[in-house]
Amino acid sequence: MKQQWQLFVGLLLSLVIIVFAAMNTVVVPVQLGFGEFSTPLIIIIFGAIFMGAVLISLLMTSILWKQKKTIKQLKKEKDELEAKIEDEVSIRVAAYLASSEVDQKEQQAYEEQLFEEERDQMY
Incomplete structure (x- = not known):
């Protein structure tokens, strides 16, 4: 719809310019x-319009x-930042998983220690 309005306005302005130029044939x-x-x-009017269009096109x-x-x-x-973020996330996930395994081992060791202490208290 926007392109249709632009086309309509362009045609209307072109018609105004043509009528203006036709009235000035001196x-x-x-x-x-x-x-x-x-x-x-x-010819001067159309030349000026043409030169303006060329300048606008170049600009x-x-x-x-x-x-x-x-x-x-x-x-x-x-893309570079996304790759960097992906690498950082991978490193942090790996570190978390490694610390998680360490925590599990510490938890098992603590539970074994408690079990041994309870067993020693029972006997």
Whole structure:
């Protein structure tokens, strides 16, 4: 729907520009730094519009290129950080499991000690 509105507005602006240019067909002198020539105003208007469109296209291409480069760099950093986090989690899980095994062995040793003390008290 948004693209349809953009197309509609673009066509409407184009129509306004065409009507404006068609109403201004007078031949006018154009002075440049190195000379002067005469041409219809409609050609000057369309030339200015064309040059503006080219400049905007070049500017947008540059901006999009920089954005794509930044996105690529950020994706690479994200992947590196995810890998680092995954490694850290693996290390911590392994450490937890190792400490868990140590705790189980200590618990067994403590229970055996209590059992022996109870047995010694019984006899």
